[in-house]
Amino acid sequence: MSYAAAALEATGLGMSYSRRKSAVLEDCSFRLPQGHICALVGPNGAGKSTLLRLAAGLRRPTRGTLNVLGRTPAQARELVAYVAQSKPLHPHLSVADTLRYAAVLNRSTGRWDQPAAERIAYGDEGLDPGAKIRTLSGGQRTRVALALAFGKRAELMLLDEPMADLDPLARKQLTGALMSAATEQGTTIVMSSHVIAELEGSCDFLFLVAGGRLRLGGEIEEVMSAHTLLTGTAALDTSRQTVIEQRPAGRGSTALVRSHGEPVGEWLAERPTVEEVLLAHLSNTEAPPLLTGDATPESVQRPQSARSQENAA
Numbered sequence: 001m002s003y004a005a006a007a008l009e010a011t012g013l014g015m016s017y018s019r020r021k022s023a024v025l026e027d028c029s030f031r032l033p034q035g036h037i038c039a040l041v042g043p044n045g046a047g048k049s050t051l052l053r054l055a056a057g058l059r060r061p062t063r064g065t066l067n068v069l070g071r072t073p074a075q076a077r078e079l080v081a082y083v084a085q086s087k088p089l090h091p092h093l094s095v096a097d098t099l100r101y102a103a104v105l106n107r108s109t110g111r112w113d114q115p116a117a118e119r120i121a122y123g124d125e126g127l128d129p130g131a132k133i134r135t136l137s138g139g140q141r142t143r144v145a146l147a148l149a150f151g152k153r154a155e156l157m158l159l160d161e162p163m164a165d166l167d168p169l170a171r172k173q174l175t176g177a178l179m180s181a182a183t184e185q186g187t188t189i190v191m192s193s194h195v196i197a198e199l200e201g202s203c204d205f206l207f208l209v210a211g212g213r214l215r216l217g218g219e220i221e222e223v224m225s226a227h228t229l230l231t232g233t234a235a236l237d238t239s240r241q242t243v244i245e246q247r248p249a250g251r252g253s254t255a256l257v258r259s260h261g262e263p264v265g266e267w268l269a270e271r272p273t274v275e276e277v278l279l280a281h282l283s284n285t286e287a288p289p290l291l292t293g294d295a296t297p298e299s300v301q302r303p304q305s306a307r308s309q310e311n312a313a
């Protein structure tokens, strides 16, 4: 495994908005290698937006560390585009003026890409350049916010529910634009969503957050391969299977498991869908978390003592 700077790397990350309330995020350690399109999923109030805000440098963690592209979130700000759920834009500016203003703000970075911003804003029956922001619908505002993110030519895009108010065609266009940014420019994208189906076609990495903790993390293919859906009537041998969720089905039961060996007895073994794995983990927050090797930070993979010895050598 290579330890090139990860897009995101967190160790023991915790966040509380107030001392009186319980932590929103607790002891989260994870790593997102660069170049992935990562789905950030979890129930309402799980801390997805909070995590994106921490990565965007808009909030500071109350515990632990979070590195963005090998730097602190504040140092990485020029390389990061963040699209908040609320899409704050100047209501009195036109769409064209909003892009012009962004070009001026980003002049010092030398990274502003006007054609990329215009493709998202005006392409494929897009927006009228002269339309004032205050007259736009929710989905049209999202389009402007995304145009600004693409124009910034960021190395990391943090998108908080970007698809929520887009129509199906605009979603398809955005998915295409995100996938080409990832494959052609190596951009890393993290996007939160509740619609699992829309993430399946575009994302190749996944983080599931629930109850303030990270439940699943890794390449979607690897996370899925670690799970099996068993249907049968025998009793499950828990020394061979970690049962994530089991429910009655006909005269037997269906169980989503992580297998450590062949099940004993007659079981039909199938590959679960992404939705089945996520729903099982959401309904059993006591299930042991799974972080694949790629999603495990260096600090957890290699204990401090090993790194100290290497540094001393």
Ligand SMILES: Nc1ncnc2c1ncn2[C@@H]1O[C@H](COP(=O)(O)OP(=O)(O)OP(=O)(O)O)[C@@H](O)[C@H]1O
Residues within 6 Å of the ligand: 017, 024, 042, 043, 044, 045, 046, 047, 048, 049, 050, 051
């Ligand atoms: N600015 C804030 N001040 C105090 N508490 C906050 C603030 N922002 C969020 N919270 C609380 O933190 C928790 C996590 O909120 P967050 O918005 O990060 O969740 P989320 O996973 O994005 O939820 P959703 O899917 O509903 O958008 C919630 O309990 C919320 O009330």
